[in-house]
Amino acid sequence: MGYLRRRRFFSGIVAFLFAVTLCFLAQGETARAQGLSLIRDAEIENVIRDISAPLFQEAGFSRDSIRIIIVQSNELNAFVAGGHNIFLHTGLLLRAENAGELAGVIAHELSHIASGHLARGHAAMEGISFQAMLAAVLGIAAAVGSGNAEAGAAIMTGGQAAALASFLKYNRTQEASADHGAISYLNGAGLSARGLLSFMEKLEGEELLPSSQQSEYVRTHPLTVDRINFLRHAVGQSRYSDRPFPAVWNKDFPRVQAKLMGFLYPERALNLREGITHPIAARYAKAIALFRKGKLTEAVSMMDDLIEEEPENGYFHELKGDILFEAGNALHAAKSYQKAVELQPDSGLIKIDYAHVLTGIARARQSRDGKAPADVLDKAIGLLQQAKEDENLNPSLYRFLAVAYGMKGEDGYARLNLAEEAVLRNDLDVAERQISYAEANLPEKAAQARLRVADLKEVVAQRRAEMKK
The missing domain is CATH 3.30.2010.10 (Metalloproteases ("zincins"), catalytic domain)
Known part of the structure; x- marks a missing residue:
């Protein structure tokens, strides 16, 4: 499950x-x-x-x-x-x-x-x-x-x-x-x-x-x-x-390079020597490379070793959570992401990924029980709303919000967030359709959401006008 x-x-x-x-x-x-x-x-x-x-x-x-x-x-x-x-x-x-x-x-x-x-x-x-x-x-x-x-x-x-x-x-x-x-x-x-x-x-x-x-x-x-x-x-x-x-630059920047090396060039990363200057960076690159090569058990083991050395490193917990989710272990992935959010509370990107894991858990329970757990979905929605503070231009955020609201049966809010996503992607035809659906399905008392619908209508109209110039 x-x-x-x-x-x-x-x-x-x-x-x-x-x-x-x-x-x-x-x-x-x-x-x-x-x-x-x-x-x-x-x-x-x-x-x-x-x-x-x-x-x-x-x-x-x-x-x-x-x-x-x-x-x-x-x-x-x-x-x-x-x-x-x-x-x-x-x-x-x-x-x-x-x-x-x-x-x-x-x-x-x-x-x-x-x-x-x-x-x-x-x-x-x-x-x-x-x-x-x-x-x-x-x-x-x-x-x-x-x-x-x-x-x-x-x-x-x-x-x-x-x-x-x-x-x-x-x-x-x-x-x-x-x-x-x-x-x-x-x-x-x-x-x-x-x-x-x-x-x-x-x-x-x-x-x-x-x-x-x-x-x-x-x-x-x-x-x-x-x-x-x-x-x-x-x-x-x-x-x-x-x-x-x-x-701190001399510590952190080699890890940035290690992360890029591991994801973009896994074969090269696996052949890196740990060296004396940046041993953790080299191991970090290898863990990511193993992840990219599908060797998930080995990758998790390496991340556990790194976390043991730096238990307060939120990015290590984030990567472990992602590997676990890729391996199909969503519940343990959620625990790693929760720790990552606690250690990096200002990161909207980590909150978005954590919310994605939670909606996956909710979907699995919905398949098993016939009903999605409202508490899990509410937690995902809360994380995504927090992430808007610095990720309000990220289309994926609104896509995940739409999924969570849709699973809760709140179709008006789901459609509103699909409209937000479409506007960000500049897909004006889809945006207009979703705005129309949102208007028809939002609760009458949802004043703030209806104001946002009006704002999106105006944005779409302005974009249409610009395209005609």
């Missing part, structure tokens, strides 16, 4: 929001498809936010005012787009030698935002949803990676396409300005700029290469000798250049 099975390409820990696949028409060539995907993971996002926090503060932004978005791509690249959004490719995260290099890249991208270098793309993004913005940006990013940005812009129409054709590219003046801003933020935060310099020095030899042989980062961020010389001078002048990076 407590055993359920589910099939997923990736775990809930690394869940794809969606995959964008676009066809690019190259002159004289047949169409070819290329896709980029987003990765969501509580630990990875929180570690990167911790590294970014002092830089955000120096630039005048709050910790949560800028989104960090992880793109699954082997390419070494980072960029800002669609407002206050910093996109980091997994290729960059895995190739960074230390957290200082990542901090330097983030400081540089943050300077682009603070300096208003995104203004030319702002108008092109007006009137579309966050999910549609992501689709557009990933399309352009994939096109830039293929050397055919104009084809990528063809997914948009009219003035949007023209604005997006050069959306991710900066000129040399803007790059120099962003370097100055990055140095200012790093010095202001008392951080060494050696990471930024070492990252740029890796790319120094690409300046004279043909575009097809350059990394995406160099194609979109023109690199010059003057820029490298400026960074070397700045490092030489800064009193913070020899200051070590925070110890």
Whole structure:
């Protein structure tokens, strides 16, 4: 009864929001498809936010005012787009030698935002949803990676396409300005700029290469000798250049890399040597790789060992819960997720996964007893409502809410959440149908829910109007 099975390409820990696949028409060539995907993971996002926090503060932004978005791509690249959004490719995260290099890249991208270098793309993004913005940006990013940005812009129409054709590219003046801003933020935060310099020095030899042989980062961020010389001078002048990076960065960032290695390249992760510097990170990668290879008993055993060493690590409990759920042991998975939520109470992503496990348990009991347990469903709904605080743009949250309300027999609320999901995915036809069903089925006294229905109607109408322009 407590055993359920589910099939997923990736775990809930690394869940794809969606995959964008676009066809690019190259002159004289047949169409070819290329896709980029987003990765969501509580630990990875929180570690990167911790590294970014002092830089955000120096630039005048709050910790949560800028989104960090992880793109699954082997390419070494980072960029800002669609407002206050910093996109980091997994290729960059895995190739960074230390957290200082990542901090330097983030400081540089943050300077682009603070300096208003995104203004030319702002108008092109007006009137579309966050999910549609992501689709557009990933399309352009994939096109830039293929050397055919104009084809990528063809997914948009009219003035949007023209604005997006050069959306991710900066000129040399803007790059120099962003370097100055990055140095200012790093010095202001008392951080060494050696990471930024070492990252740029890796790319120094690409300046004279043909575009097809350059990394995406160099194609979109023109690199010059003057820029490298400026960074070397700045490092030489800064009193913070020899200051070590925070110890917690040196502990946490290798685990981010280990997690990515385990999920994306399990064969390589299984062959990692534990070494002396980051032994837990290497074991973490192997546990994840075993999970990805379907060796669930071995993976759970390794996670038990890691939890014994760090019992207060919520991310270890989260991963164990996910492995157990994949193995069909939902009841024990729920216990692990409950512990993870207790240790990471601010993580909306972990709450969403915990709620998913609970709805699975409720479904199993419904099949056995003919009735879903209201207490389990209420707990799942409560977790999902809490998760809205920082995951209100996550379509999966509303899908799981719809499932939970539907199992409780509250069809009006189920339909309302399906409408929320459809609006986020920019599926306006589905949104209109679900809004209509919600209106017909919500209780008359559900004033707040009915106000939300009215809001969604207005959003859909605005989107329709924008599409006609």
